[in-house]
Amino acid sequence: MGKTGYFTHRDFWKHEMGRGHPECPERLDAIEDRLLATGVGDALERCDVPLATLPQITRAHTAAHVEHLEELSQRLIADVSVGGPAYAQVDPDTSLNRFTVLAARRAAGAAIAATDAVISGQLENAFCAVRPPGHHACRDQAMGFCFLNNIAIAARHAVEVHGLKRVAVVDFDVHHGNGTENILSNDPHVLMVGFFQHPFYPYSGADHPAENMLNLPVPAYTKGMDVRELIEMMWIPRLEAFQPEMIFVSAGFDAHRDDDLAQMGLNENDFTWITSRIHDIARRYSKGRIVSMLEGGYHLDALARSVEAHIRVLADL
Secondary structure, eight states, X not given: OOOEEEEOOTHHHHOOOSTTOSSOTHHHHXXXXXXXXXXXXXXXXXXXXXXXXXXXXXXXXXXXXXXXXHHXXXXXXXXXXXXXXXXXXXXXXEXXXXXXXXHHHHHHHHHHHHHHHHHHTSOSEEEEOOSSOOTXXXXXXXXXXXXXXXXXXXXXXXXXXXXXXXXXEEEOSSSOOHHHHHHHTTOTTEEEEEEEESSOTTOOSSSOOOTTEEEEEEOTTOBHHHHHHHIIIIIHHHHHHHOOSEEEXXXXXXXXXXXXXXXXXXXXXXXXXXXXXXXXXHHHHSTTOEEEEEOOOOSHHHHHHHHHHHHHHHXXX
């Protein structure tokens, strides 16, 4: 039985977007506390998290995008030292502080390191408790709490560095992973499957996706059993036909019924079931290889319970 890696780093706590913002460092505290209290953390292999390099990042993003983020960061660092603003806005809900780019590069580094460790056989699978999240970050645009697209960077790394021919991306965040779709559309090496509340931020994903994208828009108040049925009917046959050599998961837990940022009706049992179906596909076609990256989930207790449920499946607990 393979080991499950756990990738996190103190830099992820340094990024924050102001008092009261839902995408906050306390999200990681809640997860860490839950894994400690339940003993689940004892079963995981804690792993080092490097910084992603520019060549690794620019497999998914333009160099101009990375330069723009670095410039904003350097300007903030200079301004804060003379009493200037602590944040730089990139959209109405998304801002940098002086540690944001460091945290984003570290999150992308976690994705890369986890991919390397899983492909080498050092780990069977991995969960990366990272901030900021990534799946709204487009090739040349930060948005929706996201700056660098961790999943897209990792998927491209698996293909271009490790030579995998077929990788799957599974996105179960309540919001459409528009950034991942923007970067990976029409990539013959990638199949992306996802469900998301619609119509809802970022108001995309329902119209004419590329052939390698299987998007399942669902209305507000959709319950877990309905989502399970859609997954069984739509995702599973596509994944089986594709036979991925590795699976990347955008693990957002904001479709939970307790999460106030959305209006869907899932609970932790549904996340257990979804993870089990992904795990089944990975065991059959991908040598068990899964790298899962934290995306959304803003009700702290529901998030912690859901991550625990997700990790229990990955670690066979």
